[in-house]
Amino acid sequence: MTTISRRRLIVTGAVQGVGFRPFVYTLARSLGLTGTVANTPQGAAVEIEGAADALGQFERRLAAELPAPGRVDTMSRVDLPATGAVEFVIIDSHVEGALTAEVLPDLATCDDCLRELFNPDDRRYRYPFLNCTHCGPRVTIVTGLPYDRANTTMRAFALCPECSAEYHDPSDRRFHAQPIACPRCGPQLTLMIDRKAAAHRDDALRQAGDIIRAGGIIALKGIGGYQLLCDARDGHAIQRLRDRKNRPHKPLAVMFPTLADVDSTCAVPPEARALLTSRQAPIVLLDSRGSLPDEIAPGLDTVGAILPYTPLHHLLMADLGFPVVCTSGNVSGAPMITDDAEALDEFATIADAVLMHDRPIAAAVDDSVVTVVGGETLMLRRARGYAQAVALQAAVPPSGTLAVGPNQKVTVALSHDGVIGLSPHLGDADDIRTQQSIAQAVDHLTAFHRTRPAVVVCDLHPDYATSHMARDYRQPIQRVQHHAAHVYAVLAETGFTGRALGLAWDGTGYGPDGTIWGSEAFRVVPGQPLEHVAQIAPFPLPGGDAAAREPRRSALGALWAAFDGAPPIDLLHFTASELRVLLRAVERGVNSPRCASMGRLFDAAAALLGLAQTCSFEGQAAMLLEAAARTVSTDEYYPFQVTSFTVDKAPVRWIMEWRPIIRGMMSDSQTRSAGEAAAKFHNTLAEMALAVARAADEPTVILSGGCFQNRLLLGRTTARLKASGFEVLWPHDLPPNDGAIAIGQLAASACGDVYG
Ligand SMILES: [Zn+2]
Ligand SMILES: [Zn+2]
Structure with missing residues (x-):
């Protein structure tokens, strides 16, 4: 028996x-x-x-x-x-106990659902909200745990008998699919024109398509927020969208009907193909073949391509059959709009119609952005499709440790029982609405994990909005240096535990010496705090923060430093009186902080080459410089030095001396194209990274910081280091930019590498 x-x-x-x-x-x-x-x-x-x-x-x-x-x-x-x-x-859900179950991210429509969507005999034919246990909304509809329909924004929709039967049938693909819906019982579309309902259901969808076809702009309620759509082949429509949205230059993502359509417009390497068709369905930054209007990404050679990822997008794109601009519906710097009433207000002057529906969005989640460098994924914005929980491959701080991130590209992270809850990309904390989103994201994480913040980790910068917000929790504060956090983020993601040199080349961050950092190198030794060992020679930044929007200010400061206070200034687009004021400020050290920022050095180079005097979005000058450099193939580089100091004579062991680069660019300006000079500039920085790595003599080099979003810089630096025998580590699941800072703050906290 x-x-x-x-x-x-x-x-x-x-x-x-x-x-x-x-x-x-x-x-x-x-x-x-x-x-x-x-x-x-x-x-x-x-x-x-x-x-x-x-x-x-x-x-x-x-x-x-x-x-x-x-x-x-x-x-x-x-x-x-x-x-x-x-x-x-x-059996039914248990509700007691601590909440640690992972809430999945939203997943792109699966093949089974797609077949039903386009099958005229299926009861969900052309139903824009179909989904199943393998696809559909998750985190954007969840209002609590455990993950059951009563804890989602679908709770208001009572199941019809057919949906109910599927929901309760263990052999059905929709068994306990919490967002299950059909045309009889689920959410429906409405097209609003001038705040009045102009059409419903499939008519709403078809009319929205007609408006796009006629050159109009549609605000569409997507899965994690509103988006703005127009014909991507129509330069006038795109320019109208840019004018109305007051977004003159920032690249716009393009949704293509099919992968074949992406192929005909962009170069799609195999890794990018896999990303485009993945269940995360991110925006993938690709090299353009130049067939779309320049208004998509003025001055740049790339396209942010994305494929349809919800039934609504699939239906619209199949009806249209051509690529459309598909960009976040937000006011510059503010979070994506998720609320219907707010959408009608905000888009009244931007969109010709608003395509909305009655499934509420519980949390704003933007499209993710990735690219491919040397056959590997580089994350640029981690949001929709990617898990909101990460397992650190390094020490985790105690439960209740909250990290509130930096000032830009903010994410927040909470440690709970060895797992890290990570918010999606939230935006720039200078905007009051983003500050509200940050506070909501913290509430969301603490509610999900039923963990109150016990320690709050923030940036060392005393005046970041997030540093102020950190104090509001009235718990002990730990502060982490910005660029150290960049290096810690890579250590946390990769689980690397050996000795290394960690580079954090970035925009600007607050140094413990009170100056502006941004070109840092740290020696990583297991069990010890990071040792700050190198940065570039500092230069004055006339106007301080204003320089972030005016690359010509960085150029003036860099020229002033490179030519010992007697800069050749005829290349810079200032009026005589502006120049007089700025030069006097630099000479007297008034409102001209010393900065060692690699990002500002990129700005300076772009301005000196006439590519960008002012900019309308962060990173614009560096992107234009990269695009110019990619038109030229050369291995030439400018002279530079890496100078050794004893640390009692200098703040760091090695100073990267870039002033010969600027002088070289000035003497090239008569004979060489901007593209050649831009390429030589990139090459020089790769050589500089190699020279510092040789000086530090650690076997592994970590590349982090916003500058390494630059594919040319990242690819070339990686190649040069590897060719010289170094192991190279850079992040893949987290972005190299400030989106990873919250994770880096938690990892630094776990190692005790913090300021009180
Ligand atoms: Zn499905
Ligand atoms: Zn139903």
């Missing part, structure tokens, strides 16, 4: 909202097991009863065969007395 045993398995990982329970149900029944499965706040609890070998098989196959995006992280086992159960059942 076979012995019957019973076991309880506690499973954690991505096990909710992924069809885990029907999978368990099917597996258990196929093995002749009885028992139960239930979601718990921590994950899932399975009880199985049957013959011992069948129980063993069940455990092995559970972890091995769970389909993606499901994932088993841990499984603990307790033996129980057999109960004589005769069937396997799925």
Whole structure:
């Protein structure tokens, strides 16, 4: 006689909202097991009863065969007395206990749903809100845990009998699909023109398409916020969108109907193809073949391409059959708009019509942005599609440690039970609305994890809005130097534990000496705080923060330093009186802080080459410089030095002396094109990184900071270092820019590398 045993398995990982329970149900029944499965706040609890070998098989196959995006992280086992159960059942959710179960990100529409969407015989034919356990909204509809319909913005939609039957049928793809919906019982579209409902349902969709076809602008309620759409082939429509949105130059993402359409417009390497068609469906920055109007990305040679990722986008793009601009519906610097009333107000003067629906958005989540460098993924904006929980591959600070990030590209992160909850990209904290989003994101994380902030980690800069917000929690504060946080973020992501040289080449950040940093090198030694070992020679930044919007100010400061106070100034577009004021300020050291920022050095180079005197968005000058450099192929570089100091004579061990670069660019200006000079500038910085790496003599070099969003700089620096025998580490799941600072702050906190 076979012995019957019973076991309880506690499973954690991505096990909710992924069809885990029907999978368990099917597996258990196929093995002749009885028992139960239930979601718990921590994950899932399975009880199985049957013959011992069948129980063993069940455990092995559970972890091995769970389909993606499901994932088993841990499984603990307790033996129980057999109960004589005769069937396997799925039981309702537990709600007590700490909340640690992972809420999945929103996932792009799956192939099964797509087939139904375009099948005239299917009851969800052309229904823009279909989804299943393998796809659809998750984090943007969740209002609490555990992940059940009652804790989503779908709670107001009562299931029709057919949806209810699917929802309760363990063999159905929509078994416990919380956002399940159909045309009978789910959300519906409305097209608003002049604040009045002009059309409903499929008519609304078709009329919105007509408006785009006629050169108009549509505000569309997407999965994580409103977006603005217009015909991407129509330069006039795009310019109108730019004028109305007051966004003169910032590149606009383009949604293409199909991958073949992306191919005909951009160079698509295999890695980019995989990213475009992934379930995350991010915007992928690609080299343009030049067939779209220049208004898409003025002066740049790239296109941010994206494929449809919700049923609504699929239907619209299939109807249109041509690429459309698809950009976040926000006011510059502010978060994406998610509220319908606010959308009608904000878009009244921007869009010709608003395509909305009645499924509320619980959390704003923007499209993610990635690119490919040397065959590897480079994350630029981590948002939709990417998990809002990350497992640090390094020490994790105690539960309740909250990091509020830097000032730009803010994300916030909370440590809880060894896992880090990470918000999506929130925006720039100078904007009051972003500050509200930051506070909401913190509330969201603390509510989900039922953890109050016990320690708050912020930037060393005393005047960042986030540093002020950190104090509002009235808990102990830890401050982390900005560029150290960049290096820590890479250590946390990669789990690297050896000795290294960490470069953080960035815009500007606050140094503990009170000057502006941004070209830092740290020696990384296990078990010790980072040692600050190198930066570029400082130069004055006339007007301080104003220089971020006016590259010509950085150029003036750099020229002043490079020509010992007697700069050749005829290249800079200042009036005589402006110049007089600025030069006097620099000479007297008034409102001209010393800066060692690599980002500002890029700005200076772009202004000297006539590529950008002022800019309308962050990073514009560096992007124009990169685009110019990519038109020329050369290995030439300018002279530079890496000078050694004893640390009691200088703040750091090595100073990277860039002034010969500026002098070289000035003498090239008569004979060489801007593209040649820009290429030589990039090459020189790669050589400079190599020279510092040789001086520091550590086997591994970490590349981080916003400057390494520059594909040319990152690719060339990586290649030069590798050719000289260095291991090179740069981040893939987190961005090199300030979007990773919150994670870096937590990692620095865990290592005790903080200021009080
Ligand atoms: Zn699906
Ligand atoms: Zn229904």
